[in-house]
Amino acid sequence: MKRILTGDRPTGKMHLGHFVGSLKNRVSLQDEYETFIMVADVQALTDNYNNPEKVRDNVLEVTMDNLAVGLDPKKVTFFIQSQIAEIAELTVLFMNLVTMEKVMRNPTVKTEIAQKFKDGSVPFGFINYPVSQSADILFLRTHLVPAGEDQRPMVELSRDIAEKFNATYKTDVFPLPDLKVGEFGRLVGTDGNAKMSKSLGNTIYLSDTPEEVEKKVMSMYTDPARIKATDPGHVEGNPVFIYLDAFAPNDQRSTINDLQTRYRGGQVGDIEVKKYLAKILNAFLAPIRARRAEYEQNPDLVREILRQGTEKTRREAVETMKLVRKAMKIDYFA
Structure with a gap:
């Protein structure tokens, strides 16, 4: 069965824009694909590093939103990004396969830098997060990424990195992932802005x-x-x-x-x-x-869903890194 990887930054509750852009597809595809949902806390820390409580507090929130729209924890694997150390290792290896110029041409990165770092002081972790996101997608050897249209540059970068890795090391470790955008692609905000966004205050939340x-x-x-x-x-x-x-x-x-x-x-x-x-x-x-409301009354169940899913995902990550190290001739003690 082919795999789906998608996820959300735990910086707040999810809204109608998330449903149109990605959640609806996740629900409809969960029977056709082996589906993994990542709670992207490391990504969230790139622009919330000084407020880790905000990120921690929203891990359960975004998980409950995913469960609430109809994702079945018996079919879908939920995991927390920071608990998969192999993603960080893969990010470091991928950094050799992409140039700074290519990352900075990413329109999503340019837009978010303009919105979030008006003083021009941008953490390097934020600039590097497209490479990290490529590792997020590829460490599970993902085939399909249901996401909003704004994520197209990220998925294209993942394809480029996968293609370059496979060609450089003469392997087929990584499939080239495809993006699946929702029927409406992007939902405008309540203020008419081109995108519904927490940071713009133009959202209707699922809750x-x-x-x-x-x-x-x-x-x-x-x-x-x-x-x-x-x-x-x-x-x-x-x-x-x-x-x-x-x-x-x-x-x-x-x-x-x-x-x-x-x-x-x-x-x-x-x-x-x-x-x-x-x-x-x-x-x-x-x-x-x-x-x-049912999940809110049983937060321990949500934590257990995350714990079990993270353990399963870690096992998959270990297997991927065995293949990566072998391809790169750095499996010294295999």
């Missing part, structure tokens, strides 16, 4: 209460040129309608088509459309909230 969801939806950005309900409105690019397309069940399609027609014709106001969206989102989130 938000019905009241919190309604409050956020009612304050959503729509069509700035529309002053009153009788003004013709734009549906294309309108976050409210984007969310309806992403989360409304198929049996609501005729209602959405009607709202779109009336919105374009100035026959329905933003408030009515937003109230409908809040209803749709809360219906979508209700079973997720219910599953999450």
Whole structure:
């Protein structure tokens, strides 16, 4: 069976953007692939090194969010990145296979540096994290990475490193991983920003209460040129309608088509459309909230899922490193 590797930085609870970008694919693929979910605490520390409590506190949070959307711990392996020492070893070996210029051309890295390190003082660990992320992907000899479109440069770098390793050492240790992006790729934020992000404060969390969801939806950005309900409105690019397309069940399609027609014709106001969206989102989130509540009441079960998964993953990592050392002629005591 082919393998999936994907994961999340434990810096906060997960939101609708995560669901659209990756979580939905994880759930649908868990029966077809051997699936590993990494809680990427080492990655999180690259820009939270001075706040390790934040990272530690969110390890269970992101695990519960994954479980809540329907990932089955009997089918899916959850593990904590920092507990797999072989990833760090592989990162060091991979650093010889990629140039600094290539890493710095990565658009995701450039964007995050601009957002998070405005004073220009960037930890080297952050600059190096694309190489570390390649090790994250490849140490399990992964075939598929379900992730958001913004992760494409990272997966492409992983492919480049795998290809160069295999060619340099005349081996086939690493398959070339592919990226699988969700149907919508990237969900805009509630403020109309191109990406929903914790750091931008434009999120609807999977764990938000019905009241919190309604409050956020009612304050959503729509069509700035529309002053009153009788003004013709734009549906294309309108976050409210984007969310309806992403989360409304198929049996609501005729209602959405009607709202779109009336919105374009100035026959329905933003408030009515937003109230409908809040209803749709809360219906979508209700079973997720219910599953999450069960895990919140039993945190020891979540820890045990992580412990067992990490032990299993470590065994796989050891096997990969045996193959790597043999290919590189550094298996001195094998």
